[in-house]
Structure formats: structure tokens, C-alpha cells
Amino acid sequence: GNSVTQMEGPVTLSEEAFLTINCTYTATGYPSLFWYVQYPGEGLQLLLKATKADDKGSNKGFEATYRKETTSFHLEKGSVQVSDSAVYFCALIVDTGRRALTFGSGTRLQVQP
Amino acid sequence: NAGVMQNPRHLVRRRGQEARLRCSPMKGHSHVYWYRQLPEEGLKFMVYLQKENIIDESGMPKERFSAEFPKEGPSILRIQQVVRGDSAAYFCASSPKKEGYTFGSGTRLTVV
DSSP states (O other): OOEEEEOOSOEEEETTOOEEEOEEEEOSSOEEEEEEEEOTTSOEEEEEEEOSTTOEEEETTEEEEOBTTTTBOOEEESSOOGGGOEEEEEEEEETTTTOOOEEOOOEEEEEEO | OOOOEEEOSEEEEOTTOOEEEEEEOOTTOOEEEEEEEOTTSOEEEEEEEETTEEEEOTTSOSSSEEEEOOSSSOEEEEEOSOOGGGOEEEEEEEEOSSSOOEEOOOEEEEEO
């Protein structure tokens, strides 16, 4: 089956620090990969995505590269802000009729001023 | 163009009551998905519907849970005879034919 494993949180950083949140996956088939962000009390927002190997998704200073050889999709940001404090979910979808996203358990990021 | 609308945002039910959660997809989106998020966990797929059809309900509990997406009106997730373990955030997402999930803000169900 499909599964996504994320590093456990919370991750606590000072403002302007470098961020890495690890994500690895297993999939039957060729997945598309996603990072979603959830701010307190809100739904999930798509942060970035990549649909094939070596693609780099990027948005709002966040980046992640689809690494097929290591089955990874690690999220990075060079300089975090307090406003980045949220829960980050790695997810995948395999393009079958099912079309269901498989999520990791989420990583809570806390950025301190 | 309004996003995916879910209501209510918060719902409190006593054990044994019924919970009805509503989801209005984005305009032009004919595919609806329901996910459940237990505390401190990721989202788990429940059901995928198109208008008047259930396409995949492999994530739905076998009893007490049902979902529909009628020709007119919102999609409904119904939970009968709720128990404490049903307390969770329930998220709806919609998409057009192929790509592009958009999530709603969720309904937070508390069973007391």
C-alpha cells in the first residue's frame, strides 16, 4: 500500500533559522507528492507539489525536490518567520481511479521571535 | 468564487445522537472527498463521491457512517449514534475532473 512518514515534531526554531522537515514515502505506482500547511483552526492549504522525479516544487520561500532514488520529498526553507508556525503535512497521490491522498502524520513547526 | 464551504464549523453532539456535516464544493467541481483528522494525527481518507454516486468508500467505517452527494445541494456526511471516538475534525475537499484538490476549513465534531 501507500504510506508517508514524516519527522516527528514539534520543531522549534528561532526566526530566520533554516528549516528542514523530512518526508519519505512508499507507493504502489508513480506518485505525485505534496506539502500542505494547516494554520491553527483552519483547513489545509496546498503549499507546493511535484509530479515527477527531480521536479522541484516551490512557494513562499519553501522548496521540496522529488527524489525517486531515496523516495523522499523533504521540505526546506532558508529563513523561517513567526508566521510560518503551523502544522505541515506531506502527502502523495497515485493516479488511479481512487484519487485519495495519503497523508503523513504532520509536523508542527513553532517559530520563536 | 467561494471556496469549499463546510458547515457547521463546530458541532457538539451527545453520545447516541446523529451528526450531519455539510460540504458545498467549489463552483464547477463535481468531485467531493471526505477526510477525518483525529487529534494529533494526519488526515485519513474516508469517501470519494461524484454527483449521485459513491466512487470509493473504502475508508468509511462499516457501521453508522454514510455519505451522499445529491444532484442538487451539498454533500452530506452522516454519523448515526455517535460515540466519543467519533470526535475529530472532518474535512471536505473538492476538485474538478482531474487535478487540484481544494480543502474546506473543516467541521470539528465533539461528542460529549
